[in-house]
Amino acid sequence: MTNIKVIIPAYNEADSIPHVIKDIPDIVDEIIVVSNNSTDDTEANAKNAGATVLVEKRKGYGYACLKGMDYISEQIKKTDIVVFLDGDYSDYPEELTKIVKPIIEKDIDFVIGARVKELREVGSMTVPQIFGNWIATSLMKLFFRSTFTDLGPFRAIKYDKLIALQMEDKTYGWTVEMQLKVLKKKYSYTEIPVNYRNRIGVSKVSGTVKGAIFAGIKILTWIFKYSFK
Template identity: 55%
Template sequence: MKNDIRVIIPAFNEQNAVGLVVDEIPKDWVSEIIVVDNGSSDDTFAQAERSGATALRENRRGYGQACLKGMEHIANSTTQPDIVVFLDGDHSDYPAQLPELVQPILSGEVDLVIGSRALGQKEKGSMTPQQVFGNWLATTLIRWFYGVSYTDLGPFRAVRYSSLMAIGMTDTNYGWTVEMQLKAAKLKLRTLDVPVNYRQRIGVSKVSGTVKGTIMAGYKIIFTIFRHL
């Protein structure tokens, strides 16, 4: 029997990118692709529908809020998946690498796989210096205080659905990725970093593309690390 793998893509004003992201996902590996339009003012929702994805609306802004909406949709479906994959809607990730992320879970080795940009090949300019430093600082603090070694807080990740439910995600914005990794560490889930490649996104980042976004994201990540100790 084919494994049930669902993909959640949070998207905010990604009309020029989201269709490309959906198109590049290996369709023979997934059961459903869910795009959550996080209150976009452009054509993101319609583009997601045209690409064949399940398009949802979540007007409460926040990266985590959009991810939670996708999870709510899955929880309300008639069957639950084996694995959930999270992927950004800005075309910076390489969706074709999805099999590399889910395979360690399918083989029973781990519960959570983080797509690590630090271990993969990054296109020049795809990550700002503050992003690189922020990831280094956050993963260092996690290693010091939680005793688990991660190399990245990257958005491209796969998690066993039962483990995702055990983690109990609640963060509605910038702390989403780090919350998942911290709670996985506290639950002693088996985790693995897998190299993924990274390219310049389409459009301007709502986080690293602004000073305010960079500061707010950095503050929230550090705050989350200490809050869950």
């Protein structure tokens, strides 16, 4: 039996988090919501929906993900697959079965849920997001002959492979760091097209000029760091 854990970083996602948790398939062993210093009812709503709730007061997507990983590392029962999923309900959690299928059935190490244009709701990705994805994946293709087309946050990875990546980014560079390290370590990977809709609430990254700029800088920094390493 494959043991699957889901880590959901969440900052003030009180309205969306119950929907996310409810739609996650039963094949998941534990849903871990990491409240990233939320000031609303995110923690209470997540707990009431059946999730394990952790608190990470240091703000940053990476900080929240690392908190979830630390929690998993302390468990006695072996984890096989870790799925990362946003708490804003922009992804379709029920598609998790598609995300983990290549790992379970084909022994693939890493899977990205790719937000392809034909499956995206109009307005669900901002212009900075689309451009950032394009430039990042184009550079990865140029430097590493990568076939990635997206930096989608909905992703699954074998737990032992995740630990071996020695993830370190604390903020906006988490997703691209993971993909770059997967490429450097020559892990097997694939992308699965997924549906994507307008999130509940306002984005804390792409919804602000400051967030978009800092995310772009962080992504490019990671790419060039690994390109010339």
